[in-house]
Amino acid sequence: MLRLDCLRTIYADLENCLVVTIMGAVAAELQSLGHRPNFFYLQHAMGLASSTGLGLALCLPEQRVIVFDGDGSLLMNLGSLSTMARYRPRKLVHVVFDNESLLSVGGFPTATSTGTDLEGIARAAGIPRVSTVKSVEDFKAAVTDAMRGTELTTIIAKVEAKGPAAFVTDLSLLENRFQFRRHIQSLQNS
Amino acid sequence: MPVSLRNSKLIYEALKECDIRLLSALPETWLVHLIRSAEDDPEMVLVRLAKEEEGVGISAGAHLAGVKSAMLMQNHGFLASINGIVSFAHLYKIPLLMLISYRGSFGERDPWQTQGGNVTEPLLRALGIPYSFLDAVETVKKRIRQAQTLAESSLQPVALLLTRDLMWEE
Numbered sequence: 001m002l003r004l005d006c007l008r009t010i011y012a013d014l015e016n017c018l019v020v021t022i023m024g025a026v027a028a029e030l031q032s033l034g035h036r037p038n039f040f041y042l043q044h045a046m047g048l049a050s051s052t053g054l055g056l057a058l059c060l061p062e063q064r065v066i067v068f069d070g071d072g073s074l075l076m077n078l079g080s081l082s083t084m085a086r087y088r089p090r091k092l093v094h095v096v097f098d099n100e101s102l103l104s105v106g107g108f109p110t111a112t113s114t115g116t117d118l119e120g121i122a123r124a125a126g127i128p129r130v131s132t133v134k135s136v137e138d139f140k141a142a143v144t145d146a147m148r149g150t151e152l153t154t155i156i157a158k159v160e161a162k163g164p165a166a167f168v169t170d171l172s173l174l175e176n177r178f179q180f181r182r183h184i185q186s187l188q189n190s
Numbered sequence: 191m192p193v194s195l196r197n198s199k200l201i202y203e204a205l206k207e208c209d210i211r212l213l214s215a216l217p218e219t220w221l222v223h224l225i226r227s228a229e230d231d232p233e234m235v236l237v238r239l240a241k242e243e244e245g246v247g248i249s250a251g252a253h254l255a256g257v258k259s260a261m262l263m264q265n266h267g268f269l270a271s272i273n274g275i276v277s278f279a280h281l282y283k284i285p286l287l288m289l290i291s292y293r294g295s296f297g298e299r300d301p302w303q304t305q306g307g308n309v310t311e312p313l314l315r316a317l318g319i320p321y322s323f324l325d326a327v328e329t330v331k332k333r334i335r336q337a338q339t340l341a342e343s344s345l346q347p348v349a350l351l352l353t354r355d356l357m358w359e360e
Contacts, residue, residue, distance in 0.1 A: 048247030055251020079240025
């Protein structure tokens with residue numbers, strides 16, 4: 001399963017969500033499908049995408065928030081699972097693309113390649129709904145289901161360690177950040 | 191407990207007057223009354239963290255959502271948050287109001303706090319983070335207001351060091 005195919009299959013459903021991604025391949029691939037003002041790419045600060053999604057979800061409980069995390073990033077901030085589980089915002093969906101690798105920095109294997117089980121960790125942390133998916137069809141079904149649901153959900157998506165040739169896009173970090181905030185303001189004013 | 195209840199309440203009231211609606215916190219002795227005030231306040235979203243760096247992401251999310259927030263932490267929690275501060279708050283121009291208990295400074299009896307006390311101000315300066323002190327009852331409200339105003343206008347982290355003189359009653 002390729003991450004890009006996963007993103008493509010749910011791209012249309014992201015229109016009315018607030019989307020937060022981690023750095024590197026995930027950000028570049030989502031942008032390659034077409035940037036939207038409701039997408040925020042956290043291009044550094046590894047581990048904090050899930051915390052950012054939690055902050056958004058706690059402050060905007062009526063908004064659907066979806067985080068695209070990665071195994072390397074989540075392993076840097078496993079405590080975030082316990083904090084998310086503690087407050088369990090009902091409309092937060094946490095997707096973890098697990099390619100068992102730190103792809104953006106040369107493909108070094110992470111601990112999920114030697115048996116660390118992120119689904120098990122998420123479940124034991126208290127995330128109410130957790131699943132692992134290995135096909136694009138199952139990915140689409142799991143995300144669609146989570147986005148219709150009313151419980152904090154973590155989906156581990158096992159993907160190949162393949163990504164785009166380049167990670168830098170022509171969207172500046174600050175342009176993205178200010179555009180994203182303006183987008184949220186426009187939702188509040190409408 | 192000799193942590194000043196009165197001065198903790200003063201700080202909490204000042205945060206409320208600045209429209210702070212979300213507080214992230216990791217408990218330490220000096221912060222107990224502040225955290226309890228947040229717990230008892232239905233208008234405040236209190237986020238108890240596993241590690242302080244999470245608070246940078248949560249406050250950034252709150253800012254992007256249009257909500258004013260503050261972070262309560264010990265100076266060792268500030269040390270644990272530095273990558274988040276640099277590669278999120280600084281990189282993306284996110285305002286952070288950080289209330290940091292200044293352990294390990296003059297009067298500290300716990301040996302384990304002392305090394306962190308030595309490096310707190312040098313690190314704030316090295317990171318270019320504007321900071322001031324909460325050290326006297328008369329200036330608490332004004333300083334908190336000023337710190338928050340600067341964080342919001344400059345879109346950057348600003349720190350207030352909670353001192354023994356204000357927080358501790360011996």
